[in-house]
Amino acid sequence: MIRKRAIVTGRVQGVGFRWAAREAAQRFGVTGWARNRLDGSVEAEIEGEPDRVDRMLDWLRQGPPGASVAAVNTSDVPPVHDDAFRIHESA
Template identity: 40%
Template sequence: MKIRAMVTITGLVQGVAYRQTTQQTAQRLNVCGWVKNLPDGSVQGCFEGEESDVDALIGWCHEGPSRAQVTGVQVKKEPFSGQYETFNISY
């Protein structure tokens, strides 16, 4: 089953290559969507794909890249939209 998840990651997640490594991990897992920095220092993502692949990416978000210090991951699952064909970094 395909799903969408809106994810917000908090902690030391900006300036540590979090978006780039999220994009690489999403592409490896065949997950589409986007990731971006938010003004409050958190990172937000929209992940779409097979539920098991999206869940694997969410699991990865709890750790992130080696320099990140993740303190929280909020997830809101939504119906799949199919509007994304790739995974991009949004600015």
């Protein structure tokens, strides 16, 4: 079990990114959360088996229709054993 924090930049707010990320997370079988940041980026934490987390990170690099992802910067964070993927309030 691993957990990654991702900061997604580009045109990623106002395009349903967080909601689509939650649907993708359910398909890939990962947990965590996503939220908008005040700087216009989306922050997410993804937890699960390494191959599933990698597939979710690949999805974040594309995003939903209407998004234009410029970059996804990731870092390792300790697993917290979420039971679902949630959308958090903006930070």
